[in-house]
Amino acid sequence: MTRATEEPPGGTPDADESLGDRAARAVLEFREGRTDALTDLVREATPLLWHTVRAQGVDRDVADDVVQSTWAALVRHAETIAEPKAVLKWLLVTARRAAWETVRKGRADLRRRTELPDDVTEGSAALPDAGPGPEAEVLNDERDRILWSSLRRLPERCQELLRLVSLADRPDYKAISASIGMPVGSIGATRGRCLAKLRAVLTEQGEASWT
Amino acid sequence: MSRKHENAWGAPVPGEDEPLDERDLAVLDRLGRAVQVVDPVPESLVERSLFAMTLARLEAEIMELQQIEAPAGSVRGDAPPLEARTITFTHERLTVMIALSADDDGAHVRLDGWVAPAATLVVELRQPGGERTTTADDDGRFAFTAVDRGPTSLLVRLPDGGDVTVATPVIEL
Structure with missing residues (x-):
């Protein structure tokens, strides 16, 4: 992808x-x-x-x-x-x-x-199913599970936004803004902040290299 | 190189074009795949939606899915679903309950239904491949045997309802 x-x-x-x-x-x-x-x-x-x-x-x-x-x-x-x-x-x-x-x-x-x-x-x-929860059990890869539990530690708005942004190669941010009720004007900056938070949690978990 | 969406809803999205670095992209890429594993879109949802759109052009009122009782562990819309499933659909003037079971050794589905309030109503079973019709008895009971699997909807014309037809949401047999 x-x-x-x-x-x-x-x-x-x-x-x-x-x-x-x-x-x-x-x-x-x-x-x-x-x-x-x-x-x-x-x-x-x-x-x-x-x-x-x-x-x-x-x-x-x-x-x-x-x-x-x-x-x-x-x-x-x-x-x-x-x-x-x-x-x-x-x-x-x-x-x-x-x-x-x-x-x-x-x-x-x-x-x-x-x-x-x-x-x-x-x-x-x-x-659905707040917490790292049993839902992550379907993920076979340890790194996926760490990513998922890291995501679940973010504020809900960040979780929603990042899930939707991750779905498409070229997300339509206006559509995403409508789907989570976030003003179009703040979606770009929020995306950046949420990604930074996610990366910080991942780094805490010792997952520094993702490329 | 900057791609602005000035087309869809007017002004561009601030920050949309801010570059994401390699690690952001890798995280998003992995996250996208994880989302699809943890909460996959049900396999046949697109087909059922398309069929529901075809039915919508008939201008029937869509009933509300009230309740599904299924054996533990089964998930609607995924995998080979459903034996012994009971589903209730409601509309302000009519309730339809259906029980599904295997027919022909599982090759087909048997559908037993009840309409309430009981009336001898004509019930139509619609599938992408065609339609069948039966009539509910005095107790409101009706049945379709040897039904093909696939997207399915029931249509009922209301008694004294003029041209009012109600349809169930599309379910996957």
Whole structure:
């Protein structure tokens, strides 16, 4: 997996097209009855939607449901979305809201069922399985496990941001800003700070060489 | 060489083009692979989403997935799923519960369902390969046997609902 920070040599005409641009084009073409670009968009953007939804603290079954419902909602709204350039943002915000809704409902149901006082932390949802936890057991490589447990020691905002940034070779930062609700203006600097924190933790763990 | 996204949503992202050094890139690269191992996108989610989009064009109201009861250890959407799974879907006017079991020695799936409130409703089973129809009995019971595995959705036309059709989210049989 390459992670180019520079323009590929003699870049293709599409090289400058961001995920947000492709989403806009997909919806415009869909309105004209051509669905190929939208199909490609589903393939490309589903991982971003998935991890956006999972970061709200919903389990895998619910996240699965939220993601496909979000895509279905896009089809139902395709004709009425006034600003195609904002399609990707719309998708991410819709998915996040749907995820919040299920989390809130789940908590309300749980409270009703158990009749316990409200001791659930409100506000920003916890990432699934907080702590280094058993989830890291699926990582076979010791260095991966160290990386994962180091990540889990960062503030939640950093964890969310770095997970999403790590997904694509050329992340669409505007999309990521929409998916975690962080102002576009601060995302670049936050990325730098979070990476620095992660590297500091890794160095503490004795993992100095990563190249 | 600096790549600015002035295209999608207006102004460029401050700091986006700040260079990442080799170690940053290596960390992100390794992290990206770890994320995909620890929390993989379910294998068939893209296919089910595409199918859900096809169904959405039918303008049915999508029911809400209420509850899945599955044997411990199984994960929906991954691997060969599902025997003995019970799923409940709700809509403000209708609840559909389905129980799944192996049929034809596991080559196919048997789907037993109940609609509540009970009514003799027409139930349609949609898969990318085609559709089948049955009618629920007076107790609201219906069944489909020898169903192919793959993305599946049930559509029910509401009684006295004019043209209102409700559909379950797409599930992977």
